[in-house]
Amino acid sequence: MSYCAELVTFTLSTSNEEFFALRKAAITEVKAAHPKLLSVPFCAKRADGSWVDLWIYESKEAADAANADAANLPEFMKMFAVIDGVDIEVTECPESAVSPLA
Template identity: 45%
Template sequence: MPYFVEFVHYRTDLPEDRLVALRSAAILAVRDAHPDLLSVPALSRGEDGSWTDVWIYRTQEAAEKANAGAGDIPEFTAFAGALSGVEITAGHMPESAVSPL
């Protein structure tokens, strides 16, 4: 079964260290509430100052459930509240495409 990946693009005025701290707390809290969040392996800042996050879930249904319940997770709402211009591109990733590293 393929995994489900969300590429989350956004902007923030936070300093990098504060963004990373809020993001880390959000990831752990979401994972506690939704164990089918498998990995959040990358955060990248673009040349234009925007950010891209990669969230990997076991299934699309798991991602939808996590997204629907995100407003009930204080650590996630603190993180999301610091973001603007959020856009999500999502799709299925074959399990065999996981990095061999």
């Protein structure tokens, strides 16, 4: 089995605080609608002012299903409305490459 990790880069058109609140609501909504969303472990600001957000799904098919349903997820769409220049790099991670924390 391979997990699917989406590395999403973007810039913000709102305050960090508002974005974080919108992001939290979006993650909750996506997870409820698409339980194969496994983790959204971090969001970090880069030196150039852009952001990177990591979304991990059970599979590429699960990620594709969630992305196809985005327009039906109002909390996700609220978050999406405050980000610009979105780029999504889709990667696959073999299960054997995951290192559990001790």
